[in-house]
């Protein structure tokens with residue numbers, strides 16, 4: 001992680017500009033989740049204020065701060081195209097099937113749910129992302145099939 005974060009120095013004009021990349025490196029290394037300790041470590045490593053790192057990590061939905069984070073992180077887009085085509089129904093269905101709300105994880109730490117803004121797949125709305133994979137043109141029935149594939 002340290003080598004990867006050091007390599008960011010060549011891409012950005014100052015350490016403050018490296019925060020997003022550094023958080024991404026740490027999150028990937030930590031199985032797609034960040035803890036408060038990770039945020040403090042990034043701040044210390046970049047020699048910037050912890051509150052600046054926390055501000056970035058809490059503003060952007062691509063940083064996962066759910067504790068504990070499930071093994072499979074389901075991110076459901078709730079932006080305009082996805083909402084118009086049924087994202088709210090998908091979220092309600094996931095809440096019912098998994099017994100959790102966005103920002104929570106199942107008791108077995110298998111699944112976590114987040115609602116996020118546009119993931120750039122508006123033409124195939126509604127959609128969701130599970131870890132690195134996109135699932136598009138979703139229906140409740142497709143969501144059930146997808147969840148079964150993660151069992």
Ligand code: FES
Pocket residue numbers: 077078079080081082083117118119120121122123125126127
């Ligand atoms: S609005 Fe959902 S992917 Fe763009």
